[in-house]
Amino acid sequence: MSGFGAGDKPVYEDYSKCIHCGLCLNYCPTYRELHLESDSPRGRIYQMIQVDEGRLELGDSFVEHMDLCLDCRSCETACPSGVHYGRLIEAARAQIHLHYKRPLLERIGRKLFYEHLLTSPALMKLFGYAMVFYRRSGLRDLLRASGFLKELGLADVEAVAPDAETPFFFSQIGKVFPATGECRYRVAFFAGCLANVTHARMNEATVRVLQANGCEVAVPTGQGCCGALHVHAGVRNVARDLARKNINAFLAGGFDAFITNAAGCGSTLKEYGELLPHDPRAAEFAKKMEDASEFLARVGLTQRLGPVAGVATYQDPCHLAHGQRVRSAPRELIRKIPALQYRELAHTEICCGSAGVYNVMHSDLAMDLLRNKMSDVADTRADVVLTANPGCLLQLRAGARLFSEKHPPRVLHVMELLDESARAAE
Ligand code: SF4
Ligand code: SF4
Structure with a gap:
């Protein structure tokens, strides 16, 4: 009998x-x-088969190996x-979520995070203001300098924690931004959930780049979290509710395309058809969804770009390269920036x-991966590391701060560097 x-x-x-x-x-x-078979893709698939055939229990060992996967x-x-x-x-994680009893504190934490924080803009704003207080009050610097976080084993987690950027991007939801010059496309921008608080400037830069390339950009009311983190954690019922909300918010506007600048969100938004297989509107929604770099490379840049000095490299966000198979578009855009040298990572x-x-749940392993990544970055001697996902930006910024020996490189979203290049042309 199946263990599922x-x-x-x-x-x-x-x-x-x-x-x-x-x-x-x-x-x-x-x-x-x-170097463990049980922590490889082949080993994990084998364990799934064993559970399905009733030869392995859906228990601690199975959960440990499934949890350790990055879903990259x-x-x-x-x-x-x-x-x-x-x-x-x-x-497999959906099964774990439904049929495995995690320790009490973990269950409470998961409920608060997936079912309340990510689904509530009001709670997200509150969280954002708490982060602003943490920084502005000097508490962050004090805790970092005191070594107290290290004592608690929280230094790595705190290092990759997001910072809040006021004013939050929530205030832009519901607005329409006109195209600069002739309007070539009417697009709808997906603002994300936590990104409204932690990457407000990046969202603004993306909207400006789209406007400058002939797009009227609407930020539809009624949108919310895409549900990607829920899907990755197996919390699929909440993800489905969120998907329905976004489909309603975006499909009504008759837009030419839906744009996201977050690779992790984009991957799930493009898979709404799989999440809601019986709702034809989900597939319709997914068809219109594009990453900002994918869209701009497809329609062509029309804005004037000015020089940006230095060397740039690019880290593929896993959910853009592997999840969406978008690899050439961001590189194509980066190479268009005058004076910028590009080196592959x-x-x-x-x-x-x-x-x-x-990086919060498995901070030791995440830090090892980050250390390796920053060593590869150092080999490129890049002044700026580019990527296309808010989570990767936070992680790489922490890496630049923690592991750069001399001059830490700047870490930017591709849209932010295009925006900077456009300003250099003014
Ligand atoms: S998703 Fe990533 S971490 Fe998980 S098995 Fe595949 S390659 Fe390994
Ligand atoms: S997942 Fe693909 S590459 Fe990995 S062992 Fe199976 S068939 Fe081979």
Whole structure:
């Protein structure tokens, strides 16, 4: 009898595609660090099969190995057999969420985070103001200097914690920003959830870049969290409610495209059709969803760009490169910036350790991955590290602060550097 119960679960049609060749192993960050078969894509799939066939309990050991996966989907890119690993791990986590009893504190924390904080703009604003207080009161500097966080084992978690940017981007929701010059497209911008608080300036820069390239940009009312973190954690019912809300908010406007600047969100937004297979509007929504770089590379830049001196490199966000298969578009845009030298980053397909809340839940392993990443960045001698996802930005900024020996590189979203280049042309 299957060890899986009711609800979404890994299915034979998906896991039977694995031919156990092991070609994914060297592309898996957890296998590269731990060298354990049970923490490789092949090993995890094997454990899912064992549970489904009733030969392994859906218990502590299974949960530990599933939890340790970054859901980075690097293995999907490497796999010659077309295994949709993301679908498998997310379904396995749905089973864990529904049928495994985590410790009480963890259950409370997950409930507060996934069902309350991420779904409530009011709570997010409150969280944002608390972060502003933490910084402005000097408490952050005091705690960092005192070594107290280290004593508590929280120094790594605090290092990658987001900062709040006032005014929050929430105030822009519901507005329409006109195109500069001739209007080529009417697009709807997806502002995210926490990004409204932690990446307000990045969202503004993205809107300006879209305007400057002939887009009227609406930020539709009624939108909210995309549900990506929920899907990754197996909290699929909440993700479905959030998806329905976003579909209602965006589809009504008759826009040419829906744009996000967050790779993690984009990957899930494009998979709403899988999340809501019986709702044809979900597939319609997903078809219109594009990453900002993907959209701009497709329609072509029309704005004037000015010089930006220095060397740039680019870290592929896992959910853009592996989740959405968007790799060339951001590079194409970066290479258009006058005077900027571009150097490829080694191991750019390997996760930086951010992975949603992974750097909080598994901070040791996430820090090891970040250390490796910053060593590759140092080899490029880049002045600016570019990426395309809020979580990666936070992680790489912490890396620049913690692991750069001399001059820490700037860490920016591709849209922020395009915006800077446009200002240099004025
Ligand atoms: S998703 Fe990433 S961490 Fe998980 S098995 Fe695949 S490569 Fe490894
Ligand atoms: S590369 Fe694909 S088929 Fe081969 S072991 Fe990994 S998941 Fe299975």
